[in-house]
Amino acid sequence: MHRHKKLLITIVVVVTLLIAGAMIWFAKRDANAPAQTTTAKRGPIAALIDFVTHPFGQSNTPKPPAFDKTQYSLDDPASLWVVVNKQRSLPSGYIPASLRQPNIAVRSSGSSEMLVRDDAASALESLVAAAKQDGISLMLVSGYRSYGLQEQVYGGNVSREGQASADKTSARPGHSEHQTGIAMDLGDPNGVCQLETCFGETTAGKWLAAHAHEYGFIIRYQNGKEGIVGYTYEPWHLRYVGPALATELYKSGQTMEEFFGLPAAPSY
Ligand SMILES: [Zn+2]
Numbered sequence: 001m002h003r004h005k006k007l008l009i010t011i012v013v014v015v016t017l018l019i020a021g022a023m024i025w026f027a028k029r030d031a032n033a034p035a036q037t038t039t040a041k042r043g044p045i046a047a048l049i050d051f052v053t054h055p056f057g058q059s060n061t062p063k064p065p066a067f068d069k070t071q072y073s074l075d076d077p078a079s080l081w082v083v084v085n086k087q088r089s090l091p092s093g094y095i096p097a098s099l100r101q102p103n104i105a106v107r108s109s110g111s112s113e114m115l116v117r118d119d120a121a122s123a124l125e126s127l128v129a130a131a132k133q134d135g136i137s138l139m140l141v142s143g144y145r146s147y148g149l150q151e152q153v154y155g156g157n158v159s160r161e162g163q164a165s166a167d168k169t170s171a172r173p174g175h176s177e178h179q180t181g182i183a184m185d186l187g188d189p190n191g192v193c194q195l196e197t198c199f200g201e202t203t204a205g206k207w208l209a210a211h212a213h214e215y216g217f218i219i220r221y222q223n224g225k226e227g228i229v230g231y232t233y234e235p236w237h238l239r240y241v242g243p244a245l246a247t248e249l250y251k252s253g254q255t256m257e258e259f260f261g262l263p264a265a266p267s268y
Helices: 001-030 046-051 118-133 147-161 161-171 197-201 203-215 243-252
Strands: 139-142 183-187 218-220 237-240
Touching: 001 243, 118 203, 118 218, 118 237, 139 147, 147 161, 183 203, 197 203, 218 243
Parallel strands: none
Antiparallel strands: 139 183, 183 237, 218 237
16 A cells, blocks of 8 residues: 555656656747737746647647638629629629720720629729839720610620520620729720630730739639639620629639539520
């Protein structure tokens, strides 16, 4: 009995010494650690708990907050992040507020198709000015298209080339992003590769692919994403979503559908 008691006391003393030693070690480590800006200075107890719960070096230091995918509606036609595709339509009567012609080169001044929603128009002016700094000229080819105008465009394409072909390149009325007022087609003022795939190979097309996100725009119909977005590659078609989302999409290489977990929309 006496020997057991002695052993127990020895164990208690050793364990106490170990804990005390660990606390002193963590306290010293904390004191030596460079000042952290992201976390308040933690005491030795917190550090010990940290060590016990994350023995392999992870810490409880909070990570930068994940991108909040719920900041804007994906359904409201006026939302910065509204997703319009062959599965998601706009009401026929939807007309964006505060449309204006941006102060940049336009294909047909005074036409309603040269209008862009005010927030996107301001961003577009910044983008075009930045391109100009790099020696690249851009022109607005097509901005806002009303439901009625899209009826004409799509109807014309159907009668020329048939519905199957028309559906590959133009949207049915109510399914065009151009009706939001925050989608637009850009081009070279001299018309080089205008609304043609080869625009992506021009210096202007390459500049847009590399820099559009800095001004809040995405190339909405990327090469190889036809099965998701429903359209073949359109290096000229930009969509304004704001710099935060545009940068996320640029970095991830994802479409809006992929990023938000929406169903692919290859067809109607
Ligand atoms: Zn377009």
